[in-house]
Amino acid sequence: MTFYWNKPVPMTAPNSAPLEKPRFTVDLDKVRRNIAGMADKFQRHGVGFRPHFKTHQCAAIGELFRKVGVSAITVSSLDMASYFHQSGWDDITLAVPVNPGQLEAINRLAGQTRLNLLVDSLETTRQLNDSLDVSCPVWVKVDVGYGRVGIRWHKQQAILDLIEWIDKAPRLELLGLLTHSGHSYGCRGRGEVAACFEEGRLRMLELKRFLQDHGHEVKVSMGDTPSASLAEQFEGVDEMRPGNFVFYDLFQSQVGSCGLEDIAVATACPVIGKYEDELKLVVYGGSIHLSKDSVHIDGERLFGQLALPDGKGWAIVPLQEGKLTSCCQEVSKIQVSPGVFEQIELGQCVYILPVHSCLAADLYPRYATLDGDLLERFRLFS
Amino acid sequence: MTFYWNKPVPMTAPNSAPLEKPRFTVDLDKVRRNIAGMADKFQRHGVGFRPHFKTHQCAAIGELFRKVGVSAITVSSLDMASYFHQSGWDDITLAVPVNPGQLEAINRLAGQTRLNLLVDSLETTRQLNDSLDVSCPVWVKVDVGYGRVGIRWHKQQAILDLIEWIDKAPRLELLGLLTHSGHSYGCRGRGEVAACFEEGRLRMLELKRFLQDHGHEVKVSMGDTPSASLAEQFEGVDEMRPGNFVFYDLFQSQVGSCGLEDIAVATACPVIGKYEDELKLVVYGGSIHLSKDSVHIDGERLFGQLALPDGKGWAIVPLQEGKLTSCCQEVSKIQVSPGVFEQIELGQCVYILPVHSCLAADLYPRYATLDGDLLERFRLFS
Numbered sequence: 001m002t003f004y005w006n007k008p009v010p011m012t013a014p015n016s017a018p019l020e021k022p023r024f025t026v027d028l029d030k031v032r033r034n035i036a037g038m039a040d041k042f043q044r045h046g047v048g049f050r051p052h053f054k055t056h057q058c059a060a061i062g063e064l065f066r067k068v069g070v071s072a073i074t075v076s077s078l079d080m081a082s083y084f085h086q087s088g089w090d091d092i093t094l095a096v097p098v099n100p101g102q103l104e105a106i107n108r109l110a111g112q113t114r115l116n117l118l119v120d121s122l123e124t125t126r127q128l129n130d131s132l133d134v135s136c137p138v139w140v141k142v143d144v145g146y147g148r149v150g151i152r153w154h155k156q157q158a159i160l161d162l163i164e165w166i167d168k169a170p171r172l173e174l175l176g177l178l179t180h181s182g183h184s185y186g187c188r189g190r191g192e193v194a195a196c197f198e199e200g201r202l203r204m205l206e207l208k209r210f211l212q213d214h215g216h217e218v219k220v221s222m223g224d225t226p227s228a229s230l231a232e233q234f235e236g237v238d239e240m241r242p243g244n245f246v247f248y249d250l251f252q253s254q255v256g257s258c259g260l261e262d263i264a265v266a267t268a269c270p271v272i273g274k275y276e277d278e279l280k281l282v283v284y285g286g287s288i289h290l291s292k293d294s295v296h297i298d299g300e301r302l303f304g305q306l307a308l309p310d311g312k313g314w315a316i317v318p319l320q321e322g323k324l325t326s327c328c329q330e331v332s333k334i335q336v337s338p339g340v341f342e343q344i345e346l347g348q349c350v351y352i353l354p355v356h357s358c359l360a361a362d363l364y365p366r367y368a369t370l371d372g373d374l375l376e377r378f379r380l381f382s
Numbered sequence: 383m384t385f386y387w388n389k390p391v392p393m394t395a396p397n398s399a400p401l402e403k404p405r406f407t408v409d410l411d412k413v414r415r416n417i418a419g420m421a422d423k424f425q426r427h428g429v430g431f432r433p434h435f436k437t438h439q440c441a442a443i444g445e446l447f448r449k450v451g452v453s454a455i456t457v458s459s460l461d462m463a464s465y466f467h468q469s470g471w472d473d474i475t476l477a478v479p480v481n482p483g484q485l486e487a488i489n490r491l492a493g494q495t496r497l498n499l500l501v502d503s504l505e506t507t508r509q510l511n512d513s514l515d516v517s518c519p520v521w522v523k524v525d526v527g528y529g530r531v532g533i534r535w536h537k538q539q540a541i542l543d544l545i546e547w548i549d550k551a552p553r554l555e556l557l558g559l560l561t562h563s564g565h566s567y568g569c570r571g572r573g574e575v576a577a578c579f580e581e582g583r584l585r586m587l588e589l590k591r592f593l594q595d596h597g598h599e600v601k602v603s604m605g606d607t608p609s610a611s612l613a614e615q616f617e618g619v620d621e622m623r624p625g626n627f628v629f630y631d632l633f634q635s636q637v638g639s640c641g642l643e644d645i646a647v648a649t650a651c652p653v654i655g656k657y658e659d660e661l662k663l664v665v666y667g668g669s670i671h672l673s674k675d676s677v678h679i680d681g682e683r684l685f686g687q688l689a690l691p692d693g694k695g696w697a698i699v700p701l702q703e704g705k706l707t708s709c710c711q712e713v714s715k716i717q718v719s720p721g722v723f724e725q726i727e728l729g730q731c732v733y734i735l736p737v738h739s740c741l742a743a744d745l746y747p748r749y750a751t752l753d754g755d756l757l758e759r760f761r762l763f764s
Contacts, residue, residue, distance in 0.1 A: 018483030021461070021762065054711060076712045079403070096712050099666045100729030101400030101652045120655065123728050148708065148715055149655050149664050182710070270483045273502065273531050282531050284481045288744045288762070292675045326530065328564070329436060329740050330458045330478050333530055346505050347482030358711050362670045365763050380403065380670070381747050 016309035016348045022289040023268040024364040025351070026247075026375065027313050030264035031056075032064055034245050038228060039068040047234045050074050050093060052223065052243025055358045058367065058377040059087035061246065074223075074241045078102050078109065083378040085113045092116065095180070095223070095241065097141055097149055098124050103131035110136045118178060120150050122162055125172070132171040139178035139221060140166070142207065144200035146182040153179075153203040156210050163216050176218030176238070177204055177211075184226040189256045197227035205236045229257035247357035250295050250305055260316050265367070266307055266351035267360060272331070274346050279336055281344060283352070286330040290352055291359035294327075303327035304352035306334055308343065312370040314351040324352060398691035398730045404671040405650040406746040407733070408629075408757065409695050412646035413438075414446055416627050420610060421450040429616045432456050432475060434605065434625025437740045440749065440759035441469035443628065456605075456623045460484050460491065465760040467495045474498065477562070477605070477623065479523055479531055480506050485513035492518045500560060502532050504544055507554070514553040521560035521603060522548070524589065526582035528564040535561075535585040538592050545598050558600030558620070559586055559593075566608040571638045579609035587618045611639035629739035632677050632687055642698050647749070648689055648733035649742060654713070656728050661718055663726060665734070668712040672734055673741035676709075685709035688716055689733035690725065694752040696733040706734060 035051075042049040051065055054076035062073070062084060072091040075081045078099075081092045093116040098106065109115050111134050119125040120141040128136070140162055143150035151159050159177075166174045181200040187193040204220045211218050219238040228242035229252070247265045248258040267290055273282030287303075294301045297319060306322035307314035321337040332352070336344070344350065354360035361367070367375045417433075424431040433447055436458035444455070444466060454473040457463045460481075463474045475498040480488065491497050493516050501507040502523040510518070522544055525532035533541050541559075548556045563582040569575040586602045593600050601620040610624035611634070629647045630640040649672055655664030669685075676683045679701060688704035689696035703719040714734070718726070726732060736742035743749070749757045 018481075020481075020483050020487060021459070077403070096666065097654050097664070099400075099402075099652050099654045101666075101731075102402050105402060121728065124654075127729075147660075148710065149713065152659070155659075270481050272479050272481045272506075277534070277537075278529075282479070284478065284483075287673075287675070287741055291669075292673055292738075292741060293669070328530065329744075331531065346503065347509075349483075356674075359669055359674060362711075363763075381745075 018347045019270045019349045022285040024367050026367045027264045045234045048239030050239045050241050055243045060375045129169040137173040137175050139175045142179045144179045144203045178221040180223040190230040193226045193230040197231040226255045226257045249357035250355045266353050268349045281334040286328045293356035295355045307351035400729045401652045401731045404667040406749045408749045409646045427616045430621030432621045432623050437625045442757045511551040519555040519557050521557045524561045526561045526585045560603040562605040572612040575608045575612040579613040608637045608639045631739035632737045648735050650731045663716040668710045675738035677737045686734035
């Protein structure tokens with residue numbers, strides 16, 4: 001990893017030039033590496049790879065997935081499905097349970113592309129079937145322990161009832177069981193993540209056998225970046241749907257899913273305050289530019305990690321030399337070491353690696369590449 | 383206050399009808415009341431009122447301030463200053479220290495309107511003076527204890543040096559000392575907030591006297607919603623710049639600045655999951671619709687407060703009957719009482735009062751009024 005001290009930062013680097021406002025920056029080489037690594041892994045394991053596009057939400061980055069053979073994707077809203085359909089994707093899973101308020105819009109999009117939907121109640125499933133003009137593939141959403149959405153894994157009879165209803169429904173095509181082991185985010189290190197994923201996988205496979213015993217053949221879809229990054233046992237899993245790995249972030253590096261050098265995005269922020277007595281920097285870039293998500297490291301709440309301009313990209317400043325301890329609406333405060341303080345000039349740009357890249361990216365309608373190109377992305381509210 | 387049980391919610395109310403996606407909703411009657419209350423208070427105290435528009439960021443809501451006689455405003459970015467200038471405001475304070483990366487843009491806008499700027503270093507002040515074609519009013523930003531930006535109050539000599547430099551600068555017009563007692567957000571109740579504000583006020587007045595002794599007459603500008611809502615001693619303060627009070631939020635109600643009934647905004651979200659065994663609701667509406675800010679109440683981390691459709695607006699569900707305990711990118715989980723669970727139907731809309739209205743509002747390019755009108759607002763990245 002390139003730490004800031006390995007390469008003295010030339011202050012004339014165009015990369016450190018003053019900025020009008022914060023800029024969300026993507027290192028496409030790292031993005032390509034993250035994508036290739038994940039695609040290779042699932043090819044090796046013989047598991048389908050249906051990446052979640054909710055993190056990048058960007059047609060141009062979608063194309064990088066297509067280059068490694070990806071043809072099926074996951075999204076988190078119907079509008080996002082529509083956006084990616086317009087950029088040529090034709091097998092899209094909307095991985096949030098059907099919203100009864102969107103039945104008309106779902107019917108429209110389902111007539112144009114393969115739109116795979118999630119259900120976890122008989123009531124919504126019935127409404128969905130009634131509202132469709134075409135046949136639509138559906139997954140039953142199962143909760144294997146995360147506790148967010150889905151039918152709890154042990155409610156076998158309820159799941160069987162829903163599966164049987166779907167099987168008979170004229171306009172629904174049963175795909176199988178889908179889950180998201182989001183509780184893996186609470187794990188630390190490969191061992192814990194793998195154990196969490198394994199528990200979910202075994203619960204899904206037991207359910208699959210139970211349904212087989214009742215004459216129903218189903219597929220199994222699982223997700224989440226920590227498991228996809230760290231687990232090695234995927235037997236019986238038909239597809240994996242990680243999303244965050246395309247960018248990664250501080251949170252994932254805390255879990256152990258990635259190293260700091262794998263984080264492919266950072267927000268470039270102008271330094272607008274230097275306070276020598278307090279060894280403090282203030283950057284223009286606050287919670288509306290970075291998101292308010294935070295991570296606790298060694299008992300401190302942090303809102304990002306400082307990096308310094310280095311060549312076209314950035315070099316990470318180790319936490320003990322730079323801590324983003326406070327994040328207001330427009331500005332953030334960074335406590336730095338004397339060495340870092342001296343290196344940074346008022347007005348120059350520094351980088352902030354995000355705690356949660358999905359939320360940070362979502363704050364910008366476009367991203368800058370290290371070459372200065374702009375990548376447009378999907379916007380829920382345009 | 384109208385709690386949900388006072389008025390049974392008719393499920394046929396148009397207000398509870400299914401929604402395609404989350405909608406940020408503004409109760410303009412409450413907004414008007416919050417504005418009138420604050421304007422009256424400062425008129426009573428003979429203190430200037432220069433509201434911060436960073437919370438609503440909306441020209442139409444700005445007009446409601448004009449109706450109570452407000453003619454001077456505060457903003458948090460140069461682009462926001464430009465937006466409000468275009469909607470007719472001509473005395474605008476940009477309450478973030480000057481970003482050296484925006485000197486050209488500052489010069490352009492300063493030629494068109496009265497743009498009051500903040501500085502806290504000689505270096506930026508010199509750059510600013512050099513870059514201006516017109517004379518520009520400046521405040522020296524003082525840190526009276528918050529610890530974010532500004533020169534610490536006790537560094538009297540450093541402040542005097544900067545004041546004297548400004549006084550001699552050909553294109554800078556000295557206004558005085560400006561501070562933001564943001565640490566009032568850590569207080570609870572009128573007593574603590576008033577004491578925190580009083581400490582800051584006395585520090586500002588001491589500084590003012592010190593500068594007077596050196597021949598400099600300065601004004602004093604202070605800010606923050608908790609102090610503006612709860613303090614009663616403003617002697618010597620020339621103007622107050624609260625912003626959040628226009629909407630208020632859960633955080634402010636925790637501080638004691640407002641009651642829950644004063645909160646003027648809520649995000650309407652469709653219910654997409656009902657899980658009877660767990661007394662759990664899932665709404666379409668997550669951290670990209672509500673922001674990831676949270677508040678700790680009785681040891682629990684909460685991401686908003688549930689309210690139910692009531693007439694054109696909402697009726698608040700008490701915390702013990704509904705807790706928004708988890709907030710992912712697209713969906714949130716609400717633990718509810720059996721009574722609330724029974725009242726709510728899959729697909730209907732519920733309301734979520736924001737933890738931090740500034741951040742929640744910032745996620746939407748427009749707001750819906752209770753009458754269904756749409757109010758466009760400023761967008762930093764268009």
